[in-house]
Amino acid sequence: MDSILFSIENGVAKITLNRPKVYNSFNREMALAFQRRLDECATDPAIRAIYITGEGKAFCAGQDLQEAIDPEGPELTTIVSEHYNPIIQRIRNIEKPVIAAVNGVAAGAGANIALACDITIAAESASFIQAFSKIGLIPDSGGTFFLPRIIGMQKATALMMLGDKVSAKEADSLGMIHKAVTDDEFIDVSFAIASKLAKMPTKGLGYTKKLLNQSYSNNLTEQLAAEDKYQTIAGNTYDYNEGVNAFLEKRKPVFKGE
Numbered sequence: 001m002d003s004i005l006f007s008i009e010n011g012v013a014k015i016t017l018n019r020p021k022v023y024n025s026f027n028r029e030m031a032l033a034f035q036r037r038l039d040e041c042a043t044d045p046a047i048r049a050i051y052i053t054g055e056g057k058a059f060c061a062g063q064d065l066q067e068a069i070d071p072e073g074p075e076l077t078t079i080v081s082e083h084y085n086p087i088i089q090r091i092r093n094i095e096k097p098v099i100a101a102v103n104g105v106a107a108g109a110g111a112n113i114a115l116a117c118d119i120t121i122a123a124e125s126a127s128f129i130q131a132f133s134k135i136g137l138i139p140d141s142g143g144t145f146f147l148p149r150i151i152g153m154q155k156a157t158a159l160m161m162l163g164d165k166v167s168a169k170e171a172d173s174l175g176m177i178h179k180a181v182t183d184d185e186f187i188d189v190s191f192a193i194a195s196k197l198a199k200m201p202t203k204g205l206g207y208t209k210k211l212l213n214q215s216y217s218n219n220l221t222e223q224l225a226a227e228d229k230y231q232t233i234a235g236n237t238y239d240y241n242e243g244v245n246a247f248l249e250k251r252k253p254v255f256k257g258e
Contacts, residue, residue, distance in 0.1 A: 003030035005055065006037050011048040011198035011257075012191070013041045020056030025064040026109065028074055031083035038090040048257045049198035050094065051191060052117065053101040062108025062131060076137075084109050084141040091116050092213055095206030097197040101190035102168070102177070107131045112141035115150065118209060119193060120177040122168035123186035128176065130160045149216070151176050201239030202257035 005016035015037050017024035026034075041047045054060055067073045074082070091098050091113070100117035108131045114120050115128075122128075130147075132139045139147070139160050148156035151174045159166065168180035181189045197205065207230040214226050234240055238258040246253035 002033075003027070004033040004037055006040075008047060010195060011046065012051050012194045013037075013044075013047045013049070014051045014053070014191075015041075016053055016055050017060050018055045019064075020054075020058070022064055023058035023061035023105065023107075024054045024056070024110070025061040026083060027064045027067045028079075028083060031079075031087065035086050035090060038087070038094065041096065042090070042094045045257070047096065048202045049096060049194045050098045051101060051194040052098065052113075053190075054103050056104070058104040058110075059100075059102040059106040059114060059126065060110025061105060062110045065135075080140050084113075087113060088116050088142040092209075095209060096202055097194075097205050097209070099190065099194045099197070101186070101194075102126045102128075103186065105129070108139075109141040112139065112143035112146065115146045115176065116142050119197075121186070121190040121193065122171060122177055122180045123183045124168050124180050125183050126168045126180075128166045128168075128171050129163060131163055133161055133163045145216075147176075199255060201237070201243060201253075201255045203237045203239055204234045207234050 001018065003017075003019050005014075005018045007014045015034065017030070017034070019025060019027075019030060038050070041050045063079060068076065068079065097119065098117045100114040100120040102114050102120060102122040103126060104123070105127050106114045107129045111128045111130060130139050130143060138144070143160070147159070155174065158164070166174070166176065168177070171177045172180040211223070211226055211230055215223055218226060239255045242255060243253050
């Protein structure tokens with residue numbers, strides 16, 4: 001059985017983590033397959049948005065601990081440096097919107113992968129947990145980078161040290177995710193957001209993402225200069241020209257991501 005399911009529909013690449021018997025926890029094969037699919041999404045011009053979800057009851061339970069303790073399996077340093085770090089780098093560096101559709105529990109690395117995505121939507125029955133402290137580890141997969149920036153240092157520290165479970169509704173109220181929606185609406189609402197993004201001027205969305213990434217390290221002067229640079233680049237795209245003409249002609253624009 002493929003550990004990663006992949007399909008493309010109307011410009012949206014759907015990546016499904018597919019090890020439901022172990023709550024979609026990562027082993028090496030799945031992590032590397034996930035990376036390959038993200039690379040395909042980055043380079044295929046027909047793909048204009050990426051939708052990541054899980055099969056079954058869970059989004060992702062993080063690392064498969066059976067692999068982590070296997071004497072013949074990869075060491076922790078390999079798991080972090082070759083599995084999770086490259087996944088997070090790919091999600092952040094792909095110049096296309098990446099949507100996490102959290103259908104169930106997102107724990108450990110699974111939670112932090114979801115938080116690294118551009119827009120995270122969760123079913124109300126889903127939950128998030130920084131499970132690392134329960135086994136004496138530290139939050140990886142960008143958790144110590146993204147979570148305090150999203151919800152603040154105090155809240156992030158408490159969640160990481162105490163390992164408390166956060167419901168989707170609480171994650172929504174904390175600003176940890178974009179929104180929580182009812183389980184009945186979850187698939188339709190989350191995929192509709194991905195479909196909407198795929199029809200938008202995705203070159204401009206990609207430049208927005210680059211600027212947001214740079215804002216983590218730039219001062220105001222540097223960020224203003226970066227905005228100047230990318231606004232000029234965006235102004236030379238097909239989509240900018242189409243958007244302006246459609247506005248002036250009072251019609252709906254047809255963007256191409258070019």
